[in-house]
Amino acid sequence: MKVWVNDGLCRGHGVCVAVCPEVFDLTDGGYAEAIEDDVAPEFHAAVQEAIAACPEHAIEER
Numbered sequence: 001m002k003v004w005v006n007d008g009l010c011r012g013h014g015v016c017v018a019v020c021p022e023v024f025d026l027t028d029g030g031y032a033e034a035i036e037d038d039v040a041p042e043f044h045a046a047v048q049e050a051i052a053a054c055p056e057h058a059i060e061e062r
């Protein structure tokens, strides 16, 4: 599973970081990024939760 945050949509709410800090982080610019874009199986469920919870629909799975 690969995951990516669309910079153009992210508004930096940090919901994704709260749900899955092992995969998402907020940059100094205030937007999220995927620390691990190739997500380990144990975090797949949390990433799916973050995708569903993102208010801007900025997280994409590839």
Ligand code: SF4
Binding pocket: 005, 009, 010, 011, 012, 013, 014, 015, 016, 017, 031, 032, 053, 054, 055, 056, 057, 058, 059
């Ligand atoms: S929840 Fe969505 S909008 Fe908020 S920081 Fe994460 S990716 Fe960005």
